[in-house]
Amino acid sequence: MAGVAAFTALNLTALTACSGSAVTGKPGEAGVGDPYFPKLGNGGYDVAHYGLKLDYDPKSKQLAGEAVITARATQDLSTFHLDLTGLDVHKVTVQGKPAHFNRAGSELTVRPDDDLPKGETFKVAVRYSGKPESLVTGGGKEGWMTTADGVLALGEPTGSMTWFPGNNHPSDKAAYDIEITAPKGLTAISNGELKDTRTGKDGRPTFVWHSAEPMASYLALVAIGKYEVEESKVKLGDSRLPIYTAVDPTQAKQSQEVLAKTPAIMKWSVNNLGAYPFASFGAVVDRPDDVDYPLETQTKPVYPGSPDETILVHELAHQWFGNSVTPKSWQDMWLNEGLATYTEWLWSEDNDGLTAQDIFGQIYKGEGEALEAYEIDPETLWEFPPATPPSADVISDDPVYNRGAMVIHKIRQAVGDNKFYDIIQGWTKKYRHSNADTKDFTAYVEDKAGKNLDSIWGPWLYGNGKPAKP
Template identity: 65%
Template sequence: MPHKIASVHPRSTAPRGTTTAALAAFTALALTACSGSGVHGTPGADGVRDPYFPKLGNGGYDVAHYGLTIGYDPESRHLTGEAEITARATQDLSAFNLDLKGLDVQTVVVEGKKANFHRDGQELTVRPPDDLDKGETFRTTVRYSGTPETITDPDESEEGWLRTADGAIALGEPTGSMAWFPANNHPSDKAAYDIRITVPKGLKAISNGELTRESTKNGRTTFAWHSAEPMASYLATVAIGTYEVKRSTTKSGIPVLTAVDPSQVKASAKTLAKIPEIMEWQELNFGPYPFSSTGAIVDKEDDVGYALETQTRPTFPGAPDTELLVHELAHQWFGDSVTPKSWQDMWLNEGFATYAEWLWQEDHGGDSAQEIFDQIYAGDYYESDEDNKAIWAFPPAKPPSAARISDSPVYERGGMVVHKIRQAVGDDTFYDIVQGWTKSRRHGNADTKDFTRYVEEHAGGDAAREKVRAIWGPWLHEDGKPDHP
């Protein structure tokens, strides 16, 4: 989640601009289809009913790959896009939805045939000319263009397509990716990505994964990026600007690519040089790194209001300090590789990334994780009493609303849950649990029940199992400050 500095009515599937007569014919055709005359498919759901963002995501299919071809002109703020989406039907489908906010859709093609489509808010409903069978792999191509939107989160932060002084940056957590490409925009559906971005010559376009090609023609440069490992849509990014790009490798040979705004190069150099060291330390603690490259994007502080764990290449608002870099790199294991099933499970991301900061301090001459835990419990962690009390505002597994999923209980109290597990089972078993968890759920999804069950199964005997079970109620699920630290 961002380190923030301080979202059913029946739908017509007729295309826009349909005449009254044509709409009547279209409706009759749809009713005939529903009557069972040789047609067996039904529409996929227009949301996955996430507890906080029920309209995000869609039912009836699972995406395997996004091929995105984007052109952007910072001066006019005009974006052109083509999204080629390869998916597998998980039911017999007569229609399906994609999430896309704003932008104008020119055409939709399914399996080489032009498809009817309809827009309703963030929902792009597609009716292919032929029903899709359950288990069938199908390809959908959406051509679109326009001025991409900046979306205001329920917590008032901005995401989506953010205009910067020299370009733009796309940040997607939790809803923003639908501002620049159509997708099954929910963390429960992860996919591989190929992202091609064309920008005016002289600018750079940075994205996730590895740069596979860079070419310039007619005053415009195209950058092609490949992400083979599964990625949730909210972790996809594009950063366009005049970045200084540096490449290196970790001791284990993982490529490191950093892209830094020229104004931040000097201030960020010392911290970014620690990426190989941090990666080595995190692999020792969390298990093998789950991706094929790593790095960072550093923009101006005025351009971006928070850091975000965009996959393989976290983004930062100005030069990060070491603890923030540790936090966002830890997310590559916790959040990016092991991704929440819903936005209710954000503490699994933020609790572990916060605890990674505490472990780093413990191992590098700072306060121990136990000392930090004690400071938080005693109300001495922040200078402000209000900030110290805010940690206990709600249990980390039950944020009261979408506007609160990145509040301090999810971070600090989530980190305290992780430390309570360590207290209960001891260091050796704790690190076995952490590394076993990242291995067993590598490139997958998990929720709180999956995690607590895993911890109980690997706690190391009945006594330890009872100790960890005693954590879940007062620390994860119940209101108020637990009686005993």
């Protein structure tokens, strides 16, 4: 690993002397101050594009990578940080010139040869290699995870920094081009659309994936393994969009029926949630032993074994809630999960299942078939308010999901169905491909409702314990 000492004032002085230019800028912050992950992300710049070239050997578990990051300085910048954990950094250039760099924990500190003035667009290239490792957070194992026949890289909330350097916080979204070279006989999958597949002189294939729409780093995906791939197109709105589905052969038979429902779910979602925000969609189904949770990776959710219909609806709803409209911080995760969970309730209501009111009522009472169907523990549901989880370890717990969905149902009760659907579709349109927080949401809802809704926000969104009345 290149340089593990902290980047001290003495280091900064030495690097400044080597640069041959007077320092006029200031160092960018090492972290954006997220309430739960304060060191994630970095200040001083905004990323527009990641160009990643990855070469992975499952036998040695070695990854060789090059990241070319295009960003704009948001201040006069003398040094800046990239999030990267593990791996050895071999070379860093900024605007084509060699740059000084240092490592401290998950921070890669870069000192360009020349300061970067505010507003300047610049490119930083990082060459790196090593054995990526997974991380364990409150939500479980994440990051670069080896599988029975390859690898699966998932990044919520922090894991993307295990396999590429970047501004690893949802508030900085960017476009991506990801090239993955895999062993012979294996397929490499990522977000967006497959633009090219080529075979090198050594017979190994390289898969080239393109994501033009902005994406948060935690939604970036790499899946390498043996997959049965199906490609087709379906009409959504005015466009025919490609579907790319990759299924581990051991899961193919049991997945076939439920995955065939994807086009119908997507058409229903467009009618209820608004225009689909991306240029393609699909799925990756791996073995249950490879990962123990589904994730809404952009355009291609990942499933641990064959998903059931409810999970399929939930992860596809995230393409609107979370992937297109992305939280400003991890404290706002209920906006992702509460809205995606409520979409499950709407799907049930429209497909001869329990109505959303039935589900809401049974959850509140703590009895009924909805608790088993949606795996709800009525005791833990009221442990904390959905908008203010007490720590990072519980941002994926039940109050964020199901109590968050109850907030959405209370809004529907307050405004009526016609205005409710106008609010949901207007929300996904106004904040399409951008970031929003809880205050943005409550202000938007009240504006469209034309009335104060503190009677909802107080007890249901921010209040401790079970509200007195359903």
